[in-house]
Amino acid sequence: MDALVALWDGAFGSAFAFWSATLVRATPLLFVGLAVAVAFRAGVLNIGAEGQLLIGAVFASAVALALSGAPRVVMIPLMLAGGMAGGALWSGIAAVLRRRFGVLEVISTIMLNFVALAVVSWVVRGPLQEPTRIYPQTVTFVEAARWPFLVPGQRLHLGFVLGIIAALALWFVLARTAAGFRVRAVGAGPRAAQSAGGVDADRLTFRVFLLSGALAGAAGASEVGGVTWALYEGLSPGYGYTAIAVALLARLDPRAVIASAILFGALEAGGAGMQRDAGVPAVAVQVVIAMILLAVLAATRRRMSLSDGA
Amino acid sequence: MSVAPALALRGISKQLGSTRALEDAHCTVRVGTVHALLGENGAGKTTLMRIAFGALEPDAGSVALHGATRRFHSSRDAIAAGIGMVHQHFMLVPAFTVTENVALGSRRRFNATQVAARIRALGVETGLAANPDARVRDLAVGAQQRVEVLKALANGAQVLILDEPTAVLSPAESEDLYRWIRRFVSDGGTVVLITHRLAEALAVADDVTVLRRGRTVLAQSRSSVDERTLVEALGGDAAPVALRPGVRPVDAEADIVFALEHVDVVDARGVARLRDASLTVRRGEVLGVIGVENSGQRELLRVLAGRLEPSAGRVTRPARVGFVPEDRLADALIPTMSLTENLVLADAGIQRGVIPWAERESEARAVISAHEVVATGPRSPVAILSGGNQQKFVVGRERAVSPAALVAENPTRGLDLRASARVLAAIAAAADEHRGAAVVFSSDLDEILGLTSRIVACHGGRVTEVPAPADRLDRAPYTRALLGLGA
Numbered sequence: 001m002d003a004l005v006a007l008w009d010g011a012f013g014s015a016f017a018f019w020s021a022t023l024v025r026a027t028p029l030l031f032v033g034l035a036v037a038v039a040f041r042a043g044v045l046n047i048g049a050e051g052q053l054l055i056g057a058v059f060a061s062a063v064a065l066a067l068s069g070a071p072r073v074v075m076i077p078l079m080l081a082g083g084m085a086g087g088a089l090w091s092g093i094a095a096v097l098r099r100r101f102g103v104l105e106v107i108s109t110i111m112l113n114f115v116a117l118a119v120v121s122w123v124v125r126g127p128l129q130e131p132t133r134i135y136p137q138t139v140t141f142v143e144a145a146r147w148p149f150l151v152p153g154q155r156l157h158l159g160f161v162l163g164i165i166a167a168l169a170l171w172f173v174l175a176r177t178a179a180g181f182r183v184r185a186v187g188a189g190p191r192a193a194q195s196a197g198g199v200d201a202d203r204l205t206f207r208v209f210l211l212s213g214a215l216a217g218a219a220g221a222s223e224v225g226g227v228t229w230a231l232y233e234g235l236s237p238g239y240g241y242t243a244i245a246v247a248l249l250a251r252l253d254p255r256a257v258i259a260s261a262i263l264f265g266a267l268e269a270g271g272a273g274m275q276r277d278a279g280v281p282a283v284a285v286q287v288v289i290a291m292i293l294l295a296v297l298a299a300t301r302r303r304m305s306l307s308d309g310a
Numbered sequence: 311m312s313v314a315p316a317l318a319l320r321g322i323s324k325q326l327g328s329t330r331a332l333e334d335a336h337c338t339v340r341v342g343t344v345h346a347l348l349g350e351n352g353a354g355k356t357t358l359m360r361i362a363f364g365a366l367e368p369d370a371g372s373v374a375l376h377g378a379t380r381r382f383h384s385s386r387d388a389i390a391a392g393i394g395m396v397h398q399h400f401m402l403v404p405a406f407t408v409t410e411n412v413a414l415g416s417r418r419r420f421n422a423t424q425v426a427a428r429i430r431a432l433g434v435e436t437g438l439a440a441n442p443d444a445r446v447r448d449l450a451v452g453a454q455q456r457v458e459v460l461k462a463l464a465n466g467a468q469v470l471i472l473d474e475p476t477a478v479l480s481p482a483e484s485e486d487l488y489r490w491i492r493r494f495v496s497d498g499g500t501v502v503l504i505t506h507r508l509a510e511a512l513a514v515a516d517d518v519t520v521l522r523r524g525r526t527v528l529a530q531s532r533s534s535v536d537e538r539t540l541v542e543a544l545g546g547d548a549a550p551v552a553l554r555p556g557v558r559p560v561d562a563e564a565d566i567v568f569a570l571e572h573v574d575v576v577d578a579r580g581v582a583r584l585r586d587a588s589l590t591v592r593r594g595e596v597l598g599v600i601g602v603e604n605s606g607q608r609e610l611l612r613v614l615a616g617r618l619e620p621s622a623g624r625v626t627r628p629a630r631v632g633f634v635p636e637d638r639l640a641d642a643l644i645p646t647m648s649l650t651e652n653l654v655l656a657d658a659g660i661q662r663g664v665i666p667w668a669e670r671e672s673e674a675r676a677v678i679s680a681h682e683v684v685a686t687g688p689r690s691p692v693a694i695l696s697g698g699n700q701q702k703f704v705v706g707r708e709r710a711v712s713p714a715a716l717v718a719e720n721p722t723r724g725l726d727l728r729a730s731a732r733v734l735a736a737i738a739a740a741a742d743e744h745r746g747a748a749v750v751f752s753s754d755l756d757e758i759l760g761l762t763s764r765i766v767a768c769h770g771g772r773v774t775e776v777p778a779p780a781d782r783l784d785r786a787p788y789t790r791a792l793l794g795l796g797a
Contacts, residue, residue: 178661181651185658189644195617195635196642198659 003280010273011266017273019154024227026265027156028053028239030163031219033246033257034170035087039212041174041252043187044205048094048109049216050240051116052087056217057224058123059086061138061231064145064224065128072144076158079145080221087217088210090116095209099202105209113240117233124232137232147226159222164258166215171254183208216240237268245293251300264289314377316341316469316500317362317393322371324357324524331357332368332524339469339517341376344491344501346515346532348508350544350726354524355504356398359471362502363395364388375469386417394462395471398478398724400454404447408440412461425464432463436497437490450603452483470494471502476510477724480602480753482792488514506726508540509756520544544727560763564593566626567715567747568614573623575609575771583609584620587773589766591747596738598758599751600776601768602792607751608719610768614749615717627715632708632740634701634718642704645693649685649703650674652692656711673710681706682732698729705736714746720753734761755788767791 011022032049039046046052060083067075094112097103121136123129130139147158174180185193186201193199219239224231246264250256271285317339324332332354339345349355360366362373364382372379375391382388385395402411413425426442433439438456446454455475462470472491476484491501491514505511511518511532518535520528520543528535528543568591575584584606591597591614601607612618613625615633635641643652653674654665674688681702685695692700701721708716718737722730738761741748752758758765765776765788776791 176664176667178658178663178665181654181661181665182658185644185647185651185655188646189640191640192642192644192655193658195633197655197657200659 003274003278003284006274006277006280007267007270007285009270009277011270013273016154017269019151019156021269021272022262022266023156023160024265025268026262027160027163027226028219028223028236029242029246029261029264029268030160030167030258031222032216032240032243033250033261034163034166034254035212035215035219036243036247037250037252037254037257038170038174038183038215039208040247041187042183042205042208043190044209044212045104045106046091046094046109046209046212047106047244048091048112048240049212049219049243050236050238051109051113052090052213052216053220053223053236053240054113054116054120055090056083056087056220057231057235058120058128058220059083059089059217060221061128061141061224062123064141065138068142068145070144072148075144076147076225079225080162080218083217083219083221083224084214085217087213087215087220089213091209091213091216095206095213098209099206120231120235121233128231135232138230141225141229145225146229147222155227157222157226159226162218162222163261166218167254167258174254216243242268242289245289249292249296313341315339315374316376317502318374318377319358319362320372320374322358322361322368322373324354324361324366324369326357330524332361334371335521335524335526336371337519337526337529339500339502341500342495342498343516344495344503344514346511346518347502347504347521348506348511348518348540348544349521350506350728353521355506355521356473357524358521359395359473359502359504362388363393363471365395389462389465389467392466392468393471394459394465394467394469396455396458396462396473396475398473400458402446402454402457404445406446407442408444408446408449408457408460409442411446411457412442412464414461416465428464429460432460436463437493438463451478452480452486452603455479455487468498469500469502471504473504474506474724475503476505476507480792481755481789482602484510506544508537508544511540512537561592561594564595565745566590566592567595567628567745568597568749569624569626570610570613570773571624573613573620573625575606575613575618576621577609583771584613584773585771587613587623587771589773589775591749593745593747594741595747595763596741596761597747597749598762598765599749599768600753600755600758600765600788600792601751605768606771606773607768609771610773611717611719611749611751628712630712630715632712632716634704634708634716634721634737636719636723638697638700638704643692643700646691648689648691649678649683650688652703653677653688653707653710656707677703677706677710681736698725701725701733702729702736705733709736709740714740714743716740716748718748718750720751722752722754722757730757737761759788 010017012018032053035049060079063079063082090112094105094108097108098105124136128138130137150156174184182199182204185197186199186204190201194201223235228235242264246257246260250260267285267289271282274280275282315338319337322332322335335354335358347355361368364385364387380391409422409426412429413420429440429442438460440456440460446457475487495501515532517531519526570587570589573584573587577583587610599607609618613620614627615631616627617633639645644655650671654670671688678685683699683703685699716737721733737748737750740746766773767776776787779787
């Protein structure tokens with residue numbers, strides 16, 4: 001009971017808990033959740049959001065460090081663009097492997113996650129290391145590269161608003177536009193999309209793969225710009241993996257990803273609070289997350305088998 | 311004295327979702343006979359046999375095997391009791407070899423050499439030859455079906471249920487299958503043949519059971535029924551729809567709608583699928599295409615429909631051509647999407663910007679009513695429609711996309727008489743449009759003969775016109791063309 005109270009308090013118990021812990025953790029989950037959702041919608045099983053997030057963080061950090069004299073209005077869009085380009089580059093490797101050589105993206109993307117970890121380790125000890133060369137991290141970013149806070153005295157930053165905008169835009173594109181319909185059609189019936197619809201499915205999945213990586217890369221930019229103000233190892237506690245649960249709980253609907261990202265943000269924040277206040281290890285939250293995921297999968301499976309029998 | 315029936319189903323009722331699939335249905339299959347189970351789509355034929363096979367449990371009624379009442383809780387029980395079933399959609403693992411697939415259904419420990427030997431022995435014993443080491447994905451449909459039958463026989467099946475076995479076969483392959491069925495039965499086996507093809511039932515069956523809307527409406531021996539009785543039993547009070555609109559005249563002066571000149575198609579593996587194909591289809595014409603599996607007709611139709619780029623040669627065709635592919639659930643429709651979305655699918659490649667969903671929904675409603683598609687509305691998913699209604703929707707959609715040019719591939723596959731007639735009429739209607747023409751492939755020669763102006767045959771990737779015989783009912787020239795023999 002104490003543990004549950006601590007979990008709740010850690011997530012929603014105070015204004016600080018909500019604005020500075022829950023929503024701050026929900027922000028990267030929102031981006032990576034969208035990244036996974038759009039990829040899965042197109043039938044691309046991108047489970048490499050973690051690696052794409054990390055490379056996005058590397059690129060955004062490189063922009064922040066290289067343009068240290070630039071004003072904020074130039075700096076922030078370029079960091080975001082850099083992060084998205086980095087993420088797209090990373091998912092692009094898997095996309096090319098799939099298109100050219102038929103390599104399953106489930107395997108290539110998860111392998112690239114480990115390569116991305118190694119890349120981060122290298123850049124914080126090499127090209128982007130702080131000048132004293134003692135700590136494996138970059139220097140703290142200049143003021144102009146720190147993303148503005150949204151609520152005075154709270155740590156919630158610009159990234160959250162950008163994430164909400166991305167979710168609504170993605171929802172609109174998928175539900176209403178021809179391009180979004182092509183994505184859904186290729187995901188739900190690739191052969192029919194090609195034969196009946198004349199859609200070039202290979203080209204489309206390639207593009208969605210890049211978009212997915214770009215969204216995950218935006219999460220990396222938003223983390224280094226809005227939260228850490230520096231690049232170091234252990235930047236992400238596995239947001240890219242939680243993203244799969246976020247997207248599946250939302251049934252791959254971008255609007256629902258907003259709510260599910262906040263729920264998982266609350267679980268992460270509450271888990272930390274639970275460990276601090278009740279002495280229950282934060283991994284207990286991982287158990288809760290796993291159970292949610294299994295319940296969602298079981299419910300979906302049941303629905304599928306029901307419609308199959310009718 | 312009388313021998314107990316091989317299979318006796320009595321008073322079977324079954325509710326599936328919101329539909330009453332079976333209501334007090336019965337069927338008695340004598341040992342050593344071929345029993346035809348007839349009925350239109352959705353009459354409950356497959357459901358009844360899935361109950362006999364243990365795949366479904368009945369809500370009421372009993373299943374007796376050789377006189378003993380049995381209660382099967384799964385297909386495993388039925389297989390152990392000596393029942394085998396070959397489903398319309400094969401249950402094979404494409405990446406596995408024939409041996410592996412046959413072993414998959416068995417409870418014994420897997421021993422590849424033993425299973426392969428068993429397959430060879432069965433081949434000698436029953437005349438069903440299959441290469442044990444071939445991969446199923448490399449086999450033609452007819453050969454895959456033989457593997458399914460072998461799988462059942464290897465498990466000791468004495469009662470074999472075949473669900474629409476000839477739906478996927480060419481006429482020649484069907485002949486082979488009938489011959490095999492007769493042989494199996496004369497050796498003491500028992501076969502239940504689920505079909506909606508009257509001619510098939512009349513040709514091979516000893517006994518006939520007809521189901522209509524889940525009830526048994528006729529159960530007699532073949533010798534005591536004729537075609538008319540069966541048609542009446544199948545369709546009930548409604549008059550059967552004429553299947554033969556009559557042969558269409560050819561106007562050699564009319565404008566050309568489709569033309570191929572020296573077209574070659576080479577597939578991704580470098581195999582020539584279509585060689586030097588030339589043909590013309592003129593205004594008002596319905597061109598019939600015949601061919602056995604893998605003879606090039608698949609590629610021919612796709613080139614005409616603009617779904618496949620030829621490797622060489624010239625193609626003339628209208629800018630947009632409606633296409634009704636054989637495998638509608640994979641190639642024409644997205645089952646999880648709504649009817650409206652499936653209508654939009656046809657324009658998916660060329661549509662830009664925001665889709666006017668409200669407008670498209672009323673278009674879908676128009677297709678539904680114009681083609682008598684039975685559906686709760688444009689928002690219901692395609693998956694819950696029956697096969698016939700799915701096909702009517704596909705044809706309606708393709709006619710909406712391209713009213714005057716249509717290419718169809720086995721368009722009546724799996725459909726009942728009435729749905730078939732509607733689909734064929736829609737194809738003929740495309741050719742009747744201003745500057746209209748249609749091309750239709752069918753593995754059912756009768757269907758083609760009744761619908762088309764001219765017929766071309768595909769054999770080994772070559773396309774040749776079959777001159778119409780003096781006697782319209784003479785099928786020999788077509789059969790020779792299918793086999794690649796000269797006239």
